Amino acid sequence: MRRTLAAAALLLAALAPGLAAQRTQWTDAVYVPGRWQAGRLLRVASRNGATDSLALVMRVDYFSNPPRWRAEVRRSADGRTFGAPEIIIGNGAAAQVVTQLGATPFEQHALARDTLVRAAVGALDASGRRRGAASGRIAEKLASGVVGRVVFRRAQRAPTFSDELLNPGGSAGGRALLASGIHQVGDQRSASVVATAGARGVDNVQTPRGNVPVHPDTMAVVRMERFSVGSLRLEEFLRAGHLGAYGSREGGPQP
Amino acid sequence: MTARRVVSLAGAAVLLMVTCAPAHGQIPDRLRRIAQGAGNIARSLLPISTPKEIEIGRGIASTIAGRYPVATDTDLTAYVNLVGLTVAAEWPRPDIAYHFAVLETPDVNAFAAPGGYIFITRGALDLMDSESELAAVLAHEVGHVNRRHVIEQIRKSDVMRSVQSETGLSGGTLDRVVGTGSNALFMGLSRGDEAEADSIGLELAYSAGYDPQGLPAFVGKLASHAGEGPLADLMASHPDVAARLAALNRIVERQGYRGGEVLAERFRSHVPKAGGRE
Numbered sequence: 001m002r003r004t005l006a007a008a009a010l011l012l013a014a015l016a017p018g019l020a021a022q023r024t025q026w027t028d029a030v031y032v033p034g035r036w037q038a039g040r041l042l043r044v045a046s047r048n049g050a051t052d053s054l055a056l057v058m059r060v061d062y063f064s065n066p067p068r069w070r071a072e073v074r075r076s077a078d079g080r081t082f083g084a085p086e087i088i089i090g091n092g093a094a095a096q097v098v099t100q101l102g103a104t105p106f107e108q109h110a111l112a113r114d115t116l117v118r119a120a121v122g123a124l125d126a127s128g129r130r131r132g133a134a135s136g137r138i139a140e141k142l143a144s145g146v147v148g149r150v151v152f153r154r155a156q157r158a159p160t161f162s163d164e165l166l167n168p169g170g171s172a173g174g175r176a177l178l179a180s181g182i183h184q185v186g187d188q189r190s191a192s193v194v195a196t197a198g199a200r201g202v203d204n205v206q207t208p209r210g211n212v213p214v215h216p217d218t219m220a221v222v223r224m225e226r227f228s229v230g231s232l233r234l235e236e237f238l239r240a241g242h243l244g245a246y247g248s249r250e251g252g253p254q255p
Numbered sequence: 256m257t258a259r260r261v262v263s264l265a266g267a268a269v270l271l272m273v274t275c276a277p278a279h280g281q282i283p284d285r286l287r288r289i290a291q292g293a294g295n296i297a298r299s300l301l302p303i304s305t306p307k308e309i310e311i312g313r314g315i316a317s318t319i320a321g322r323y324p325v326a327t328d329t330d331l332t333a334y335v336n337l338v339g340l341t342v343a344a345e346w347p348r349p350d351i352a353y354h355f356a357v358l359e360t361p362d363v364n365a366f367a368a369p370g371g372y373i374f375i376t377r378g379a380l381d382l383m384d385s386e387s388e389l390a391a392v393l394a395h396e397v398g399h400v401n402r403r404h405v406i407e408q409i410r411k412s413d414v415m416r417s418v419q420s421e422t423g424l425s426g427g428t429l430d431r432v433v434g435t436g437s438n439a440l441f442m443g444l445s446r447g448d449e450a451e452a453d454s455i456g457l458e459l460a461y462s463a464g465y466d467p468q469g470l471p472a473f474v475g476k477l478a479s480h481a482g483e484g485p486l487a488d489l490m491a492s493h494p495d496v497a498a499r500l501a502a503l504n505r506i507v508e509r510q511g512y513r514g515g516e517v518l519a520e521r522f523r524s525h526v527p528k529a530g531g532r533e
Contacts, residue, residue, distance in 0.1 A: 157462075203318055206438040212322065214437075220320035221313055224354040224372065229336045237337045241386070241518055244341060247464030249515075252345060 023065045024130055025159035028123065029152040029235060029245050030058040030116060036079025046147045049139030054150055055079065056235050060120045063159070067092040067128035068166040073111075073120055082231050086111055089168045093126040096168060103168045119149060135250065154245035157252045303406050305350040305370075307421055311409070312370025314433030315440065319366050319374055322441075323358035326377065331357055334525035335393070338386060339373060342394035345459045348401050355393065363477070365392055366440050367399035369406050381529040382476050386518035387469030389526075391460040395470065398455030404448040408439045446495075450502060457506055467512035471503045 031054035034043035041055055059082055061072040069090045074082035087098045088106060095106035111117045119140070125131050132138055138151040204211045229237075238244040244251070303311070326332060332355075339355035347353075353371040358364075363378040373396045375389070383389055399405065409415065414431045418424060424432060443449075453470065461467045478496040506512075 203321070203434060203437070205318060205322065205434070205441050207441045208443075214318055214321040216314070216317040217320040217325070218313075218317040220325040220356075221316045221372065224316070224320075224325070224356050225352070227332060227336065227354065227356075229333050229340065233333075234337055234340055238341060241341075241464070241521065242516055243464040244344065247516070249462060249464055252462060 022129075023159045023161075024062070024134075025064070025156035025161060026062050026130065026134065027154050027156075027245060027251070028058075028060045028062070028120065029056060029154075029239075030060065030120065031056050031150045031152070032116075033147050033150075039078040039080070041079065047141070047145050049141065049147055049150070051147065051150075056232055058082075058116055058120065059231075059235070060123070062123065062130070063161045063165055064124065064128055064130060065163055065166060068163070069124050069128045070166050071120060071124075073117055075114075075116075076232060080230050080232055086117070088121060089166060090121075090124065090128060092128050095121055098168045116149065135245075135248075152239070152245045154251050157250040160252075301410065301415065301418065302421070303410065303424070304421060307424055308403065308406055309351065309370035311406070311424075311429070311432055311436060312368045312372050314429065315368040315405070315436045316370075316372035316374075318433065318437040319358070319368060319372075319440070320356075323360040323362070323374075323376065325374075326357035326359050328357070331525060335375060335389070338390050339393040339397070342390050342456075342459045342463050342465075343397045345394075345462045346397070346401060346455075351400070353397065353400070363480075365396050367396035367405070368440065369400065369403065369436065371400050373397065373400065380526050382480070383473060383522065383526070384519055385466075385469065385472075386522040387460065387466040387516065388473040389469075389522060390463065390465045391456050391470035392473055394459035394463075395452045395456030397459060398452035399444065399448065401455070402448070402451060404444050404452070405436045405439055408444065408448075409436050449499070453499065453503055454506055457503065457512070458510075461510075461512045461515060464516050466515040466517045467507050469517075471500060471507065474500045474503060 032041075032043055033046040033051055033053055034041055034055045035053065036042070036055050041057065043055075044053060046053065056079070057076055059074045063070040067090075071088045071090075073086040073088065074084070075086075076082050088095050088111070089098050089103070090096070090106075096103040097106055097109040097111055106112050106121065123131055133153060134155045135153050138153060140148050140151070142148040203214045203216060205214050239246045335357055336355045339353060343353045348371070351371040353373065355373045355375070357380065358366075358374050358376045360376050361378040361381070362376050363382055365373070365375045365379055367373050373393060375392060375396075379392065380389070383392075409432055412432075412435045414428070414435050418428060444452075457467060457470055460469055474496060478500060
């Protein structure tokens with residue numbers, strides 16, 4: 001009995017790192033050949049997979065613990081910001097679109113008619129694992145030889161998501177999100193700004209040069225909170241600087 | 256164990272101390288220490304929620320913006336936000352939004368108010384030569400925000416002695432808390448906090464794709480300009496630049512950080528040299 005338990009413990013110890021390593025998290029920035037002009041996407045037909053004439057149309061965050069996975073799809077309709085996320089949760093090849101009201105099989109949902117969303121779901125194989133490279137630029141061509149989409153992929157160095165996110169019926173299913181990426185960071189602003197500590201008069205603050213009288217400027221903080229650079233502009237900024245998903249490093253701090 | 260329960264225990268200990276005092280000369284001191292310890296634990300356990308952290312952060316940010324005017328140059332503000340968000344996205348706190356602004360002062364400094372309000376001075380920008388330096392300094396400030404350094408300092412401060420619950424953090428008490436946090440920022444955080452923010456700053460900037468020499472390069476300039484007027488406050492609040500630089504270089508070496516983007520031209524296109532500005 002003891003020997004059996006020891007063997008089981010050894011087996012578990014040997015398997016545990018492998019099991020832990022299966023969890024993956026990555027982000028795809030999805031481009032199509034073309035450009036945004038005044039809020040409209042002007043697509044061009046290109047057979048050159050290395051083309052730089054690209055328009056960012058979608059961002060997808062993936063969380064996978066095979067066979068279960070989750071994709072948060074954010075599409076842009078105007079070339080300036082990403083829309084609200086569509087959440088697709090899968091168990092192997094079976095996928096469903098999850099909303100606050102419930103879950104609908106992916107194939108029966110309108111999203112399934114969007115070729116870019118279908119391609120995003122196709123980034124996972126039937127066992128819920130990532131297809132293709134872990135990071136880098138991936139150009140995908142259609143049967144005609146025309147470039148369909150160009151993906152800039154970036155893996156997260158140390159996935160930290162909760163498995164609860166992969167459960168469509170769980171408390172973290174539906175619209176609950178991991179604010180894990182830059183998509184929200186770029187669009188963020190505080191909608192309801194209340195300058196709570198603004199009724200103060202003159203404050204005396206201690207500085208290395210002694211006490212200094214200060215008139216708190218609450219409106220300056222309100223302006224800070226209202227300022228937004230926009231997620232797509234941030235994405236272009238990263239791309240131009242070869243940073244984030246457009247560089248060569250994995251994302252996130254060291255585990 | 257909740258903070259309220261610890262406070263009750265501390266109260267019981269104090270009561271016991273008072274009751275026992277006449278009979279046992281040595282015990283009251285020990286009990287007093289126990290009671291004080293329990294009180295300290297109670298204070299340290301009193302949590303400050305994210306909404307309250309943001310409220311405090313707004314107050315401190317408005318104090319900073321009152322000390323130095325905030326730049327209204329939208330191109331510069333957008334650029335600093337883009338760089339800041341680039342590094343913040345490497346380790347974002349999902350419960351806050353990050354806001355970056357430039358302060359119009361020749362003083363060389365940067366400030367991180369709780370809740371994600373981050374400032375860098377025009378003097379600091381004038382001392383920089385590349386985006387990798389700016390990214391590293393902003394990442395350092397993101398480190399202060401994410402590790403809640405100012406909030407932790409506030410929690411340990413005397414002003415929290417009278418606060419039994421978060422609802423007590425309002426009105427005049429909130430103003431005193433904001434004042435305590437503002438003073439902490441202007442006078443400088445602890446060396447431990449600064450070292451931790453340096454380590455986080457290096458890592459976030461490197462992870463984002465920047466040259467890891469950004470922070471050492473900037474800190475090296477602080478060392479070479481030490482004693483100059485615009486650096487007076489910074490040098491007083493961030494002492495021992497040489498040791499800091501040595502620690503940074505050790506981290507870079509130990510982690511094997513190499514390569515990455517410097518982006519000097521892009522930086523210069525958004526931040527003209529001081530003499531070239533109108």
